[in-house]
Every structure is written in structure tokens, then in C-alpha cells.
Amino acid sequence: MSEKKLNIKLKIWRQSGPKAVGAFVSYNVSVSPDASFLEMLDELNDGLERKSEIPVTFESDCREGICGTCGLVINGEPHGPMRKIATCQLHMRNFKDGETIYVEPFRAKAFPVIKDLAVDRSAFDKIIQAGGFVSVNTGGVPDANSIPIQKEVSAEAFDSAACIGCGACVAACKNGSAMLFVSAKVSQFALLPQGQPERQKRVESMVAKMDELGFGSCSNTYACEAECPKGISVRNIARLNREYFSAKVKSKNVEV
Numbered sequence: 001m002s003e004k005k006l007n008i009k010l011k012i013w014r015q016s017g018p019k020a021v022g023a024f025v026s027y028n029v030s031v032s033p034d035a036s037f038l039e040m041l042d043e044l045n046d047g048l049e050r051k052s053e054i055p056v057t058f059e060s061d062c063r064e065g066i067c068g069t070c071g072l073v074i075n076g077e078p079h080g081p082m083r084k085i086a087t088c089q090l091h092m093r094n095f096k097d098g099e100t101i102y103v104e105p106f107r108a109k110a111f112p113v114i115k116d117l118a119v120d121r122s123a124f125d126k127i128i129q130a131g132g133f134v135s136v137n138t139g140g141v142p143d144a145n146s147i148p149i150q151k152e153v154s155a156e157a158f159d160s161a162a163c164i165g166c167g168a169c170v171a172a173c174k175n176g177s178a179m180l181f182v183s184a185k186v187s188q189f190a191l192l193p194q195g196q197p198e199r200q201k202r203v204e205s206m207v208a209k210m211d212e213l214g215f216g217s218c219s220n221t222y223a224c225e226a227e228c229p230k231g232i233s234v235r236n237i238a239r240l241n242r243e244y245f246s247a248k249v250k251s252k253n254v255e256v
Contacts, residue, residue, distance in 0.1 A: 005030040006097050010044065012056055013104035015113050022113070024102070033093035037080065038063060038070060040092055041103075057116035063088040065229060068166030072117055073104045078168035078227045086166060086229040106171035110178070110214045123213040124165050124181060130209035131202035132185055134194045153191055160187035162230045169224035169232070175216030180224040182210050183240035184232050190243055200247040207244055 008029050015022030029047075031040045038060050045055035060070040070087040074080035080090045095101060103117065111119040163184035170178050186203050189195030195202070218237060225234045 003032055006033055006092055006095065008040075008092070008095060009098075009100045011100060011102045012117070014056070014116055015105075017115060018112055024104075031092050033091070035092050036063070036088060037072075037074070037090040037092065038088050057114075057118050059118050060088055065089045066164060068164035068229075071106055071166045071168055071171070073102075073106060073171060075102050078106065078171040079166075079229055083226075084229055084231050086164070089229075106167050108167070108170045108176035108215075110176060111167060111170060119167075121165075121167050123215070124167065124178070126213060127178065127182060127206050127209050128165075128185065131198070131204075131206040132189070133198065133202075134189065135197055147193055149192065157188050157191040160184045160191070160232065160236055163188075163228075163232050164230060166229060168227045168229060170215065172223040172227040173216065173219050174221070174223070175219045176214075177218045177224070178210050178215040179218040179237050179240065180228065180232055180234065182206050183236035186240050186243055187236045190239065199243070200250055203240065203243040204247050204251070207240075 008031060010027040010029060011024040012027060013022055014025045027044055029040060029044050031043060035043070038058075041056060041058055048055045058070075058072065061067045063070070065086040065088060068086060071078060072080075072087045074087070074090070079085060079087045080094070082090055082094055105111075105113050105117045105119045106121075108119075110123045111121055113119050161184070163181060165181060167181070169180035170176055173179075186206060189202060190199055222234055225232065
């Protein structure tokens with residue numbers, strides 16, 4: 001017995017380059033309910049190439065919800081309608097036969113469109129480079145596993161480190177804020193003893209780089225946490241604010 005297929009109408013954002021004018025283009029696909037969203041796009045592209053048409057450009061890598069490169073806005077929601085999963089973990093069985101699905105890139109000033117559904121998220125890399133490191137003296141440094149850390153602290157640091165840097169928080173925020181991403185990276189270092197030497201410098205550098213790259217201010221709507229595929233908590237943003245204020249006071253660089 002042949003497998004029942006879903007007939008889906010896609011409206012996909014097509015844009016030939018960063019400075020080109022983009023628009024939604026309609027496509028019809030017949031796909032297995034068990035196919036992932038990215039597999040569906042692969043099938044669409046196979047069909048376009050057979051007709052000598054230009055395939056849809058989109059990003060993906062691990063396809064296991066680990067790397068975060070697959071981010072798309074699906075029917076107005078970063079990563080689609082299901083909670084706490086990346087786009088690559090979304091399956092077509094979550095849509096209805098005959099449904100129209102809008103697919104577009106993450107929208108943010110700091111994430112310029114490269115082509116179609118692919119955006120430049122190198123701004124995140126620059127923020128990490130600005131402060132995402134720890135330094136230790138070589139020689140008599142104790143092994144990391146021998147440093148006692150409270151279970152609650154290590155668990156919270158691990159939860160913060162679970163951020164995959166996909167950018168859904170930025171796409172979900174009406175101001176295009178990167179506060180959830182930056183706060184997660186600041187938290188994972190600030191909570192652990194290995195991150196203490198650069199604690200003050202790190203938060204100042206990362207926030208300064210975030211502002212320099214054109215990310216907006218936190219909107220306090222919690223849309224970032226709602227759309228995050230790893231469920232990163234907005235409590236990290238409160239910690240970031242405390243860390244930043246403390247660093248400014250200690251460096252006597254507080255604006256009056």
C-alpha cells in the first residue's frame with residue numbers, strides 16, 4: 001500500500017542577494033508526513049533542479065538540533081510551531097494536508113540576508129570572540145574535574161551552555177535583541193570558577209560588541225525564551241544585567 005502524502009503549498013522568501021529585492025514565491029509539494037522540514041526542502045530543490053530552476057538556498061549542518069544553523073521562520077515563528085526544537089527536528093506530520101506554509105529567513109538588522117533563506121550570523125561569532133574565553137596559568141593548574149563545584153551551580157551553568165547560537169531569540173524579538181544569547185554565554189562562564197579571572201572584562205566587552213553590531217535592546221516580552229529551541233531562561237538576562245552593572249562599578253566606568 002502506498003504511503004499517504006501531504007499536499008502542501010509553500011510560500012518561500014526568494015532573494016538573489018543581500019541588496020536584491022525579495023518576494024514570496026509559491027511552490028506545491030507532495031511529501032511524506034514522516035519527512036523532516038529540511039528533507040521536504042531537499043525534495044523541493046531536487047524537483048527545481050530537474051526543471052533547471054534555481055534551488056532555494058537554506059542552511060543546515062548537523063540536522064540533529066545541535067548546531068543551530070538551520071534556523072528559519074515558519075508561519076511567523078522562528079523554528080516553526082513546535083516548542084524546544086530546531087527547524088531540522090520539525091516534521092511534516094505537524095502540518096495539515098492542504099496547508100499553506102510561509103517560510104522566510106530570520107529577520108534582524110544584525111543578520112543580513114545572504115540569499116533566500118540564508119542569513120549572515122557571524123555577528124554572534126564576533127560577540128563570542130570579544131569575551132568568550134578563559135585564561136589559566138600553565139604549570140600547576142589543577143585539573144578541572146578536581147575543582148569542587150556545587151551541583152546546583154554546575155547544573156545552571158550547563159543549562160546556559162546549552163545555547164546553540166541559532167539566533168531564534170534575535171528573530172523572535174521585536175527589537176532584534178541578542179540579550180538572551182549574550183546572557184547565556186556570560187552566565188556559563190560567570191557561574192564557574194574557571195571563568196572568574198576575566199569576569200568583569202568579559203561582560204563589558206561582549207555587551208559593547210553586541211551594541212556595536214546593531215542588536216536592539218531587550219523588549220522584556222519573553223518571546224526569546226518562548227522560541228528558544230533549548231529553552232534558555234530569561235533569568236540569564238537578569239544575571240547579565242547584574243554582572244554588567246557590577247563590572248561598571250568596579251571599573252568606575254558608570255555613566256552619571
